[in-house]
Amino acid sequence: MKSLIIAALLTIFVHESMAQAPLRLAIAGLSHGHVDWIFNRKDKHDVQLVGIYETNPELIERYAQRYHMDEALFFTDLEAMLDKLKPDAVSAFGAISEHIDVVRACAPRKIHVMVEKPLATTLADAKEIAALASQYDIHVLTNFETSWYESNQAIKSLLDSDRLGAIRKVMVNDGHQGPKEIGVSEEFLEILTDSEKNGAGALVDFGCYGANLMTWLMDGARPISVTAVVHQNKPDVYREVDDEATIILQYPKAQAVIQASWNWPFSRKDMEVYGTRGYAIASDATTLRYRLQGANAAEETRKLKPREAPFNDPFSVLAAVVNGSLVLDQSDLYGLSVNTITVEILEAAIKSAVQQKTIYLPE
Known part of the structure; x- marks a missing residue:
């Protein structure tokens, strides 16, 4: 009986640990002004930043110094970063026109994506993003402040x-x-x-x-x-x-x-x-x-x-959607x-x- 109880407790512990595992998140781009959000949520532990893609050396140096980050965290090749780190999700903080490129790189690798508003600059790009998300069964979220x-x-x-x-x-x-x-x-x-x-x-x-x-x-x-x-x-x-x-x-x-x-x-x-x-x-x-x-x-x-968690933080929403604890309505923001x-x-x-x-x- 004692061994059964211990086994049950271990099972519960493992399940809880898995449920609480942070989302392994990579960032694509540092030029968008909203990117600082990810670096200013140290009180939350549902997301682990594992890598940053950026080609502008001045931005890399600026953010490395501002947030005291090891430059080994930075990559200048998006696909190389994705292949090496295998993140659960990528959050795009570059130009809107580049969202399609991020999804094209992430979707075949089964990596979920969140972009800053709006989804794309053209309807053709938006439709392609939706098609890629469906084909490869990934989530693609668009973050709007007014969703909070x-x-x-x-x-x-x-x-x-x-x-x-x-x-x-x-x-x-x-x-x-x-x-x-x-x-x-x-x-x-x-x-x-x-x-x-x-x-x-x-x-x-x-x-x-x-x-x-x-x-x-x-x-x-x-x-x-x-x-x-x-x-x-x-x-x-x-x-x-x-x-x-x-x-x-x-x-x-x-x-x-x-x-x-x-x-x-x-x-x-x-x-x-x-x-x-x-x-x-x-x-x-x-x-x-x-x-x-x-x-x-x-x-x-x-x-x-204010909205209750996870809806008070876009990265918490992304983490919850990816781990399955949150299922968004079909017509969600x-x-x-x-x-x-x-x-x-x-x-x-x-x-x-x-x-x-x-x-x-x-x-």
Whole structure:
């Protein structure tokens, strides 16, 4: 009996140890300004950084010194890094246009991928990424900061419970004073102001949030049409790309207005949803204002707690998805279905702005 008890305890210990094994993560690129997130989560142990791919020697030296990392951690050949380290997953922090290259390298090796928003610069690349993920049975997640916002989740709950009624109008406002104005790195600025690497300027940089959120709110439905207007308010600063963009998404019975700007007086990521029975406004990550039809029709404000783990950290989400402890909904904000449509919307918006006309999406 004693030996059986010991064996059972050992089995439980082994299972718990396996469940708690950290995700072996490699980084592809250091030029994206969000990459610092991975180096500033030392209080969490669900991810182990095993390698970094980067070809810019100045960036390698800068990050090695900033975070006191051994330069042996760095590789200048992505495929060589993948073959040597065999990570569980790769998180891409280079230009958006390079996401397809990362997935092409990782998918045949059965390595999962998480990219920074948006998924790709073209619909063709997004579709190829989805096809590779399906063919090789890997997860490809897209990280948006607004996926961490409990206020957005609260609005979705109000919609799903029919307390807001059917969506009629959505306003999504995203951006800041401008990447140069807020002091992003030279390497990140070079990506953001290159239409080949970023897809466009503010239209993609911040328009992607609204496209992602609206597709999620509409349970994966695609809009009928996309209309976009862009402008350069600061052509002396942003010569090659737009710094101001407004995108209108039209659905059979709903409309979304996405205001993406590098001209706001302050940083903002807020959303307003108007339904047939009320409205709800996510003022920030944890502030919800809403007004619903009924006896007490006054507006109410709720201060929410931040999203619970693992949804309060994109790397924790990635680790949980890869180890199987988290299964995302088909239309999740991180998922390929929503994010392929997001890229389709952005591509149509770019075309609309260039051609100065409404673009109707194929059925």
